[in-house]
Amino acid sequence: MNPSFEILKNKLGELADIKGAIALMMWDQEVMMPKGSIHLRARQLGTLSGMQHEKFVKETGEILSILNDQQADLNAHEQQDLAEVQREYTRMTRVPTQLIIDLQKGAAEAQHAWELSRKANDFSVFAPALSNLVALRLQEAQCLGHSGNPYDAMLDCYERDASAASLEKLFVPMRQQLTGLIHAIQAAPQVDDSFLYQPISPQAQLAFSEKVLEKMGYDFTTGRQDISTHPFTIGMGSQDIRITTRVKENDIIEMLYSSIHEGGHALYEQGISMENYGLPSGEYCSIGIHESQSRIWENNVGRSLAFWEHWFPTFRELFPDKLAGKGPEDVFKAVNKVSPSFIRTSADELTYHFHIMLRFEIENLLINGSIKVNDLPSVWNELLKNYLGIGPPDLLNGVLQDVHWSHGSFGYFPTYSLGSFYAAQFMAKAGETLPDLQKSIEKGEFSAFRNWLKINVHQKGRSGNPENLCKSVCGEGLNVEFFIDYAKEKFEAVYGIRI
């Protein structure tokens, strides 16, 4: 290895160590931390985030400029890593360390306010902390630079080169297609899913999810599953990737698909080699690609008939009535029931994207100053009415349902839809390459599929924008037709219709 590149790699490894500590503090805050420790944790997170930023900006500039002069001595992988680090360096030097600290502290405080606000069903408890975060992220967008729309600078933080305009181009025709599909479904005989909502002990639910996770290949020797309000995956480096789920006695389905979803995220990070620890090639590509890995397992695999062909016999044993008279196809249909609802995370695969479009639209308005934080509850309700024809009974079922804004993560939501679109495209490609894919899923055998993802997606790390990764996997950039085709085929089967 080029000695200067080795210096850079070691420095980035130290930065990854700090990131790992921050990730652990965040995991602990959600899963383990005593509630009264929140202010202390906020200041500690602020300090570490500031340090990580300061160290990156102060300590990599010199070696980067040396390496830029030595590019000819680097191999193609090293050149790619160098270009990625240089890009990040240029971005980060534009943001003052104090702003990073303020954002981290502001987010910790806002999350606390969000929780109190949910308890009180009172948006005004959350509003001041949220306004503070909007102001801070606007400052950050100003530092990062954008061509007119500060929201673009935020989108780019999660999905490189995404913009409000490019997303609208995807969402506008998608809205039309989905509306057509949903209307056809609403005209068909409805699916019964009531038999799934029976009391099952949390222990038995979790044990089932662990069986599925193990079969997926989630490595429990370098991971663990816990309970949290909002399921998430967090990584301290590929040798410590943790997931959470949530458990309600009468809803094993929510628990199961949360586990599979987070398990998919975790497989992505466990699939990245420790050899590239700290380097861009040892990191995930983008949030949208990350989301494709959770959704491909949750929806394309986990909500398929093939999946239930294998898992139904074990699943049935959990139920008080052993699901008498039901078969794999009944569960397949039930877990794909389409019905407008209030909560994004439990929405079906079609109406889900309206939840995202709503948030995308609101964020764009908020960041551009067209609406204020205090307008959020009413704008939310109005848009939900327009899109899905329903109005939430309270704030928990409405504007206060997601944790993201309390983290200041404006621009994050669209990556969920992108994830679904990428997942459909990757799944189609995997099906081409692995002709026995559906048969192996029917047998509960996931290893060929997991390896395909590992080689084609996970181990590529970050070496360019998600569009480039998609091209290297599929031979073309993002093409939402794959999602439309997938959705039509699946929901025609679920509802017995032809569209």
Next chain:
Amino acid sequence: MNPSFEILKNKLGELADIKGAIALMMWDQEVMMPKGSIHLRARQLGTLSGMQHEKFVKETGEILSILNDQQADLNAHEQQDLAEVQREYTRMTRVPTQLIIDLQKGAAEAQHAWELSRKANDFSVFAPALSNLVALRLQEAQCLGHSGNPYDAMLDCYERDASAASLEKLFVPMRQQLTGLIHAIQAAPQVDDSFLYQPISPQAQLAFSEKVLEKMGYDFTTGRQDISTHPFTIGMGSQDIRITTRVKENDIIEMLYSSIHEGGHALYEQGISMENYGLPSGEYCSIGIHESQSRIWENNVGRSLAFWEHWFPTFRELFPDKLAGKGPEDVFKAVNKVSPSFIRTSADELTYHFHIMLRFEIENLLINGSIKVNDLPSVWNELLKNYLGIGPPDLLNGVLQDVHWSHGSFGYFPTYSLGSFYAAQFMAKAGETLPDLQKSIEKGEFSAFRNWLKINVHQKGRSGNPENLCKSVCGEGLNVEFFIDYAKEKFEAVYGIRI
């Protein structure tokens, strides 16, 4: 506040934030971390420890020299803090950052080796990692400086101004006194404690310990109790102080006194004001004083007849036979049964100190090069035979029982005995000041006692060596006569003898 002092305080606050992150990583490693993450965690701990050291050495020197010129502008508290930070700075600048990183990494790896070694009952699995730690700590002792005995430099890390010679002065007469007491006890009719060892569910045991901890005043809103192999207390700052205990179905006593012991440690740290966060006045005085706070609760309070007068009725309910025919005095006697045994942490209050003297003697020999790491098992067994007349059946009951050496904490063990000696002296003083102390313990009321400790010990933080703190609390330095008197009085009552 003097503006330069404020700069120093902010800098030390940031260092405390890093220490908090390190503490969380260590807590997580013992309680939550997947086993396969150990190497990643070791490197992350190494990086953060190195950063903390480097930051302290690089970033406080200038402000310290400014403040040393402005001493006249500082109040007495600030002057005291300044002197303490200056002392630490002088010590730390002598140790290279790389050595700190190596020590932290070496300790994480050694702990893993220790665990494997315990599983295999094979000392050779642990020996190489332990030898590495000995070499590293000898290097550190060389950097810190000492007047001939490198072990003194290690003792001073935990108990300022302690030395092998000063400890021998305490231990030699103590050994004689204790031997006399133990002989008198062995000649008396023996205590029955067999009725305590009955199956009680872990949940019920933990619930009982939580009741006791709450009454002690341990604040669960800024703390939590978990299970670990070796009970410990860890603080991320006084607003996040966590304890662990261990639970065996047939041994509620070990669980209970582990909880009370760690609860005492935790009360010390919870009793320190967040106002002094990062400053020496916001930190504990020494490990020996820390240990006095755990032992005063565990032994002087928790193993008293007065304690059981209150808790017996609740305690009895946990037992399958409801302890029929037994009363508070039977439990008081049973939990004070004196009997030579293999495991330090479950030893009685008298033979306990032989376990410490043994470790003290072995460490002194090892660090001075009189024996080698590979000699440890045989030297251990030989000394145990001399002191207590028994020989351990295996390594888990012998040289591999304690986690301390796997942390490289040579010089730590003597602080346990010092803790007992300080505890007896503090308890005597508390009894003078609070004439109703015993009566309040009989009623299960601990608040006056806890407040006395808070005001006299906890809130004083670190402002000099432990000897000075002892003088400020008791009007004289450490006086082991208090422990001898306490032990005589207690064990005369337990065994119905006169010595």
